[in-house]
Amino acid sequence: MTEHVVDHDPNCxxxxIVAGQIPSKLVYQDEEIYAFHDIHPWAPVHFLLIPKVHISSMAHLTDEHAALMGRMMVLAPRxxxxxxxxxxxxxxxxxxxxxxxxxxxxVHHLHIHVMGGPRPWLRG
Incomplete structure (x- = not known):
């Protein structure tokens, strides 16, 4: 593993948040994925989907992450x-x-913003 893909970065x-050291408003979690409300929402619905493993960004994904990213994409609409x-x-x-x-x-931990609800939104 490179420094951009590790189980946990103590400075991230x-x-x-995943470790419970900083509070969050939980939306969902399983073994690989954590979802929580954005603290500065741009829309009536605004949450983040993140992998529990520390991946710095989309630029650091490899073929081994395909199933994880697929699960995140399928989970988002639900x-x-x-x-x-x-x-x-x-x-x-x-x-x-x-x-x-x-x-x-x-924040250099891969995350996907999911935003929705009636417009206009604050941003986005």
Whole structure:
């Protein structure tokens, strides 16, 4: 493993949330995935989906992460609806994954924003 893919980074905000060292408003968790509400929501529904393993960004994914990322993509619509997003096609949600500094990534632990609900939104 490289420094960008480790089980846990003790200096990472999201690793601390997964470990329970920093509180979060839980949406979902299983053995591999943790989802929690964004503390500064841009939309009526706004939560983050993260892998429990520390992967710095989308740029650090490898073939071994394909199943994990697939599970996250399949889980997102279910959680979006459970959290209050209206169903497709009139409703829906937006998914956003910033990668790297130029891509707007602020926390360097791979995370996917899931946002939805009636517009207008604060941002996005």
């Amino acid at each position: 905000l999201f690793c601390k 959680l979006a609806q459970e959290q209050g997003c209206n169903p497709y096609p009139e409703g829906g949600f937006r998914m956003l994954c910033n990668t790297g500094v130029e891509g707007g990534q602020e």
